[in-house]
Amino acid sequence: MRTHKIAAIPGDGIGTEVIAAGLEVLKTAAARDGGFTLDVETFPWGTDYYLEHGRMMPEDALETLKPFDAIYFGSAGDPRVPDHVSLWGLRLAICQPFDQYANVRPARLLPGIEGPLRGVTDLDWVIVRENTEGEYAGAGGRVHQGHPEEVGMDVAVFTRAGVERVQRFAFELARTRPAKHLTLVTKSNAQRHGMVMWDEVFAAIKGDYPDVETDKVLVDAMTTRMVLKPETLDVIVATNLHADILSDLAAALSGSLGIAPTANLNPEARYPSMFEPIHGSAFDIMGQGIANPVGAFWSAVMMLENLGEARAAANLMQAIERYTGAGEDMPRDLGGQATTKQVTQAVIARLEGRND
Incomplete structure (x- = not known):
């Protein structure tokens, strides 16, 4: 045994x-x-x-x-x-x-549970969150504490290796699901370094997964899409912070954080x-x-x-x-x-x- x-x-x-x-x-x-x-x-x-x-x-x-x-x-x-x-x-x-x-983090409407989205009866997502770097890497610090010129910094750290491995994990997961669809979430219009690298890595590797349909969306637009067009989403991959927030929204839309x-x-x-x-x-x-x-x-x-x-x-x-x-x-x-x-x-x- x-x-x-x-x-x-x-x-x-x-x-x-x-x-x-x-x-x-x-x-x-x-x-x-x-x-x-x-x-x-x-x-x-x-x-x-x-x-x-x-x-x-x-x-x-x-x-x-x-x-x-x-x-x-x-x-x-x-x-x-x-x-x-x-x-x-x-x-x-x-x-x-x-x-x-x-x-x-899976999110779906279990049998018998009615979510807050009117008329939505089939919500089934999986959010893949990069979990060891990004906005929660822990890089940063505080100086001049207690003084008017105090500075506090949290530095988002993205490595190409870290970004690629979590995106490939998400691709592999997406190809096991019926919809075979992966959405990348970033904020690359405003964060022009790390987030642009996320976009570029995604573009570079998606050809290795021809059976997976892809799209990408900015994180603020993603919140409205989750509410207004939930049927267009399947597997979602995002940074530590973005996916943390989006997965709480996903849990609420599926009935409860509980x-x-x-x-x-x-x-x-x-x-x-x-x-x-x-x-x-x-x-x-x-x-x-x-x-x-x-x-x-x-x-x-x-x-x-x-x-x-x-x-x-x-x-x-x-x-x-x-x-x-x-x-x-x-x-x-x-x-x-x-x-x-x-x-x-x-x-x-x-x-x-x-x-x-």
């Missing part, structure tokens, strides 16, 4: 609640499949760890994580600590050293990839037992796919879709009153073949 080592990092806020729910669902998925087991170790890193130790995770955290097959991550962020401290101390401190350069998944991939598998729901720590509802765990479940589907457990992934996705399609006991962000526990039990029941 196959065994996959999973590092669970619930993190902050509702991350602890949805990751616990996700692990329960994953245990059921493995039991139903019968061909593999999950060896899960949970790490209590995050803001509580920071307040006790002065850092979000131990100094040797990356060495600890490296032998694992995948990382199942909750969220980073807590009002007690500045957001840039928690993000750079935990999530980005894993993504960048582990070269998880392809951030993949259902949206993320995969932070190191496609060459030199390091473990990391899977997380998109919604963040949501401290306003922490501890109330009402967090929507579907985003964590869908992220678990992506993790199972990455581990090579396609059958178990398909079974779990079908259970999620049967749950949302039933239209009963939906969580609060989808118009219902179901608790985290109730949603979890409903998905497990369908995964086990009950309540179909």
Whole structure:
């Protein structure tokens, strides 16, 4: 029997609640499949760890994580600590050293969920976000702090190698989908160096993928296209910042941030990839037992796919879709009153073949 080592990092806020729910669902998925087991170790890193130790995770955290097959991550962020401290101390401190350069964020209308776009019943996108450089490279600094002449700089760093590899990843993904269509998003009319390089790399490599139809659009125009012409989009590739913003819009248009998944991939598998729901720590509802765990479940589907457990992934996705399609006991962000526990039990029941 196959065994996959999973590092669970619930993190902050509702991350602890949805990751616990996700692990329960994953245990059921493995039991139903019968061909593999999950060896899960949970790490209590995050803001509580920071307040006790002065850092979000131990100094040797990356060495600890490296032998694992995948990382199942909750969220980073807590009002007690500045957001840039928690993000750079935990999530980005894993993504960048582990070269998880392809951030993949599907967005589609699941059965039974009505999005905010009137008359739109078939929304199915995948946003590919460059995940290790660009606007979040971390280059920059502040000088003359506290004085009127204070300067703060964040420098967007784009390398040709980094741009080309994420674009090729997006092309390869697009050719696996029925529409075989890839849209490049930049802001090259105003940012005439890095963004123009993004355009030029795209033009140079698209001939290697003659089966994929392409177009490109400026990021501001993309926001209106997502709302007014969603049927014209399939796979979208963009920079770290642009895709970060667009994927939140995509999640909202597909019904709720609570259902949206993320995969932070190191496609060459030199390091473990990391899977997380998109919604963040949501401290306003922490501890109330009402967090929507579907985003964590869908992220678990992506993790199972990455581990090579396609059958178990398909079974779990079908259970999620049967749950949302039933239209009963939906969580609060989808118009219902179901608790985290109730949603979890409903998905497990369908995964086990009950309540179909």
